[in-house]
Amino acid sequence: MNTEYPDDPDGDVLHAMAESGIDMTQPLQFEFVIDAPGEPAAKAIEKDLAAAGHDATADYEDGEPEEGIEPGWVVSIDVEMVPDYQRIVDTQADFQKFAEAHGGQVDGWGAVVDEPE
Numbered sequence: 339m340n341t342e343y344p345d346d347p348d349g350d351v352l353h354a355m356a357e358s359g360i361d362m363t364q365p366l367q368f369e370f371v372i373d374a375p376g377e378p379a380a381k382a383i384e385k386d387l388a389a390a391g392h393d394a395t396a397d398y399e400d401g402e403p404e405e406g407i408e409p410g411w412v413v414s415i416d417v418e419m420v421p422d423y424q425r426i427v428d429t430q431a432d433f434q435k436f437a438e439a440h441g442g443q444v445d446g447w448g449a450v451v452d453e454p455e
Contacts, residue, residue: 343423347446348430352423360451362421367450370429372413372437379440380411386436387415413442421449 343349343356356362374380380396387394393416401409415433419425426447434444 348426349423352421352426355421355449355451360421365418365420368417368419368421368426368429368447369450370415370417370433370447371445372415372433372442373445374411374413374437374440374442377411379442380413382440383413383436383442386439387413387433390436392417412445413437 343352352362360366372380372383374383374396377396377398384394384396394413396411396413399409399412401407417429419429430444430447436442437444
């Protein structure tokens with residue numbers, strides 16, 4: 339298993355995942371997030387992503403003031419894939435094109451990981 343990743347935020351998360359014992363050769367459910375400037379933009383991004391075959395959902399999120407996260411509209415895109423640095427970077431770049439078309443910005447990703455039994 340390759341646990342060598344670039345020294346950047348994406349690489350840091352993948353390294354931490356690998357070090358925690360996650361099987362990095364098996365597909366995981368990833369959620370990519372786009373911050374949208376408002377509801378119309380969020381709905382337009384959601385529609386464009388869906389038309390391109392992506393599982394996208396626009397929602398208003400209350401934020402987490404104690405974490406410095408402002409409330410606002412976001413679009414979440416679910417993607418199942420093997421955790422791979424270049425694929426994650428490329429996926430974010432692809433989603434950024436959809437985001438920019440409506441004034442949005444990709445704001446990262448997370449992975450759904452089952453707790454070991």
